[in-house]
Amino acid sequence: MRNLTAIFLTILFASIGSASARESSCISCHLSHDWVADTTIAADFISGDIHRNMGLDCSDCHGGDSRKGFKEGDPELAMNPARGYKAPPNRAGIPNFCARCHSDIEYMKKYNPKLPTDQLKLYRTSVHGKQLYGKNDTKVAVCTDCHGIHKILPSGDSRSKVYHNNIPGTCKSCHSDPGHMRGYKYKGKPIPTDQFDEYSKSIHGILVLEKGDNAAPSCNNCHGNHGATPPNLASVSAACGECHASNRDFFNNSPHKEAWKEMGYPECEQCHDNHYIHPSSDEMLGVAAGSLCLECHDDDSKGYMAASLMKASIDSLKAALEISEATVREAEVKGVEGGQARFDLGAAKDNLTRVRAVVHTFDPKQVTEITSAGIKTAEEVQLTAKAALGDIKTRQIGLGVSLIFILFFVVALLRKIRQVDKKTDFTVGDH
């Protein structure tokens, strides 16, 4: 009876999994409690594993003969070393086990020509790989920790542990576990375990974890995935610059680049932090309390003056935009603005977006050039909107004049009525 159930389940899962999947003696046995205590390995494999879906079977990884054993009632026929069967690898052996196929360019081309084949090479350069191969540390992540074992899903599948938005949670499973991370150090200091907590509060974390935005960076975008390492000082800005290219270029040409290099500051991270990257605000700039510039620049220093000037310039642009926005909105609500002022205001607002990038030059001249252009446009927009609002006054005067004519007509008509009434006899039948 149990065998019948196993056969039924095999057929069922096989039909769900892949029509092209070969008949497998391994799966029949591994789904049957007659043969194994834990049936989840086989159940996992036939319920959507990418290898299974690609037409591969147990023997493609584990060797042996998957066509024999179940019918005969002898599992040794399947797990036959003479037919190439190998016992599952231990943790240290897993990367090489997977790499037998995944590092074989010709083999991988048949299944997914786009998939890279340098994972093992990269892995060896990662902290994980170095620990594993250099120090025989089997606590570090190997392929299966991130990808799963028998239910490996493609990284584009939102259920996968390596799906972009799931990666922070995957890394967290080890890196937020103080017990697991105990003893690991970076630059002589214990590796913290609060990265996930910090990341989840950061602008990137909010976008990835709460808003499901898969354009915002996950752990691997800065640290790499198979070659995961802590980025060094220079590569932090390289990682940020992958997305924030303009800011990176402006910074690289700024006086801060060399100065910070000499002082050993980590570029972007110095102001924006690393895992807990706050949403940027204009208040980071300037000389008011809480400004980041004050952390290095003393009162009356050149940098202090520059910070003060740049902040004032941006504030002026924001104030001009605010006034223009209010005037345009009033004109829109009153129905005297047809769209041109709104369009031009959009151009003025672009200046604010641009200057927030250009501020990374830390050059007041470049900053004020953009803010001045923005202020000029905003003021022109305001004038246009005010002129439109002024039309209401013109209309009121025009309509006031027409009202006088109406009243004049009414008075004349009332006089006419009096004349007509004088000639009329209101008694019934007399007119």
Add this chain to the structure above:
Amino acid sequence: MAEKNALYKWFDERVDLVNLEKFLRHKTVPYHRHSLWYYVGGMCLYLFIVQVITGILLLLYYKPTAEAAYESVQYIMTEVPFGWLIRSIHSYAANLFIGFVFLHMFSVFLMKGYRKPREITWITGALLLFLAMGFGFSGYLLPWNQLAYLATNVGTNFAVMVPFVGKWVLEFLRGGTEVTGATLTRFFGFHVAVLPGIATALLGAHLLFVQRQGMSVPISIEKEINAGKAKRLEIPFFPNFLYRDVVGWSLAFGLIILLSSLFPWELGEKADILKPAPPHVKPEWFFVFMYQTLKYVPKAVGVFGFAIAGGIWVLLPFFDSKSNRGEFNRLYTIIGIAAVVYMVVFTIIGYVAPGE
């Protein structure tokens, strides 16, 4: 003059102008201390015509889709010569129209103008009042601004309370389960085709009956005349009555112009379906008394109650047998005054009291 005579003759041979002129010269309207109320009906007709003319002008540019409606009204107000004025007149005249229709109805009610033989005139008039409210409700959404969108949401929600077919009525009105562009398109259809068609037929019947039966004289005046305490007076329709009508129409037009210039009808912000509704959203002023009432009674009971009251109101002439006999019916006068007081008080509460 000879040409005019020839033209007159040409038309006279075809449409019997002589007879029409004779008719106009002999048409009279009762003249007494309550005569002022007779001009209210003419005012309603005048404002209706203003609505038709300005509505047709707006139609030349208006686009009834969620994507283009707001922008087309914006275009009318900013680019079309005098488009802003036409829209303001249409909006203010619409509100004045509904106000005068209410005034007309209550004045007729209190003077018992609905009594025999004018029952059909009353019924067509009461139905025209409902149509006027329908015009207001459907037209309010058309600029597709946020306030109108939310008010339509609130207003159409009450349709669910209609017994048995509420959900169907709601979906019929909205063109789906929510207020969307589909609602806008069908409200446009109601506003410019369905309602005007019905209104024209009802208005035609209403005017025909007024013409055939003449104006009703209040019972109190009739009694005074019959007792010899007053003389029966009549005023020629043309030109005496018509001149007075024109005075009223001119003043109404002046008022609309004044309002349009001092408080141009605003466009508001474009409707945003995803934007959360602000608190205290209200329907248009002429629905506020009902909206406020429904806050105090179970909604289903309230909606059912208004439907019954509306039905009774339409068929009122058949209940007031006393007035039909020419006797003064104090109870109905009290009911009428109570209805006015109730509507005014609840409208004020609706605007003054904090909303939900």
